[in-house]
């Protein structure tokens with residue numbers, strides 16, 4: 131026997147928090163919504179764990195970073211859920227799901243039934259054991275996915291001031307943790323098999339900028355090899371890291387950030403899976419019409435790149451959460467999810483943002499020896515991706531909007547010459563349904579750029595040369 135709800139959100143992370151707020155905004159009734167989470171606390175902004183949480187002074191602690199403060203919205207504490215009649219079932223895992231019967235069985239033995247289920251189970255950190263290395267349980271080996279991991283990482287850092295850490299992995303978690311370790315005065319060596327850090331997103335040129343900065347802060351890089359084993363002391367603590375290239379590093383602590391795996395296990399054999407996640411349509415609905423999926427666990431059609439993707443980023447979790455509630459509560463008013471991929475990171479005093487897709491030719495701009503530079507990706511004559519380090523709020527908004535508009539790029543050299551100015555110029559135009567193309571002649575004749583043809587698909591084309599000519603003459607503020 132157990133409780134029954136109209137809506138159940140399975141998982142209590144970022145997406146769950148943002149979905150809860152949206153449910154309330156859309157007028158969910160008291161008692162209709164339940165969130166089940168195996169974490170002991172109400173949903174929080176997970177990115178804080180590798181940033182503010184790890185600071186040596188004035189570190190962020192709950193309740194300060196409960197969702198939805200990351201999007202400058204309300205901070206949803208347990209009290210908030212109570213006041214809004216939302217059942218928050220914390221510290222409780224779901225051990226099985228039956229999508230035909232619409233029931234979930236919890237670790238406490240309760241069967242919770244739903245009319246509509248939103249799967250927001252996120253992902254878990256990959257363990258070294260999955261790559262044939264033992265030692266994850268050692269007292270000084272840390273992962274970072276949830277608040278328990280973050281507390282442990284802080285304790286281990288504080289146990290070895292001035293000590294040596296090896297960070298395994300050169301992705302998001304590795305880079306952000308390495309920066310935090312340095313700020314905590316711990317000596318850091320990063321080890322990863324790729325040629326450069328952030329291999330999935332950065333080009334080697336962009337990566338080089340960050341690696342050089344890290345080196346200037348004392349970080350040592352060992353690339354092109356992997357961990358093969360640990361040495362332990364009599365207490366089971368790791369004392370050395372042995373690498374496949376034959377070298378050995380003495381350590382006081384190890385941080386492992388080698389990727390994540392989406393939590394789909396409960397639904398294997400019940401829902402269609404794709405790209406490692408639960409496949410959903412543009413309304414974020416799975417192969418079972420009563421089950422939706424959002425956040426890291428969802429593989430959804432990303433119109434901007436023309437394929438189904440699973441994204442592992444907080445902005446996607448927040449926006450898919452808002453969208454799913456609209457799709458469920460206002461289906462007639464809700465269009466298909468149209469998401470522009472957005473990734474960001476803040477490390478030391480650096481801060482970058484990336485929008486779109488990193489395919490095609492890369493055009494760099496700005497001063498890579500200074501503090502502001504960026505890159506565009508151009509594929510099939512369209513701008514499809516943009517990266518910027520050290521931009522202002524307005525400049526980040528500009529690259530986002532320009533990427534969304536997918537302007538035609540005919541001349542890469544001219545794009546390079548214009549640099550950030552190109553995105554700013556494009557973004558200053560009124561937004562219409564993407565994709566937009568702007569014809570050079572429209573610019574030269576100063577016709578209104580957005581004299582839209584009513585017919586869908588009629589597109590205006592722009593060349594960068596046109597922009598250069600036009601804006602070179604008309605505007606002198608760059």
Ligand SMILES: Cc1cc2nc3c(=O)[nH]c(=O)nc-3n(C[C@H](O)[C@H](O)[C@H](O)COP(=O)(O)OP(=O)(O)OC[C@H]3O[C@@H](n4cnc5c(N)ncnc54)[C@H](O)[C@@H]3O)c2cc1C
Pocket residue numbers: 140141142143144145146166167168169175176177178179180222223224225250251252253274275276302303393396424425426427441442443444445447472473474475476
């Ligand atoms: C340390 C860290 C730093 C990050 N920094 C950034 C960043 O700077 N920029 C960025 O874009 N992204 C960042 N991310 C990624 C971002 O946090 C995730 O994309 C986001 O949290 C995904 O939200 P989600 O709700 O899908 O999953 P999660 O936030 O992971 O939430 C999933 C929830 O489901 C629960 N759960 C899973 N299975 C069950 C079950 N069977 N029963 C009950 N509960 C279950 C989990 O315990 C968890 O509470 C970071 C991630 C981490 C870990």
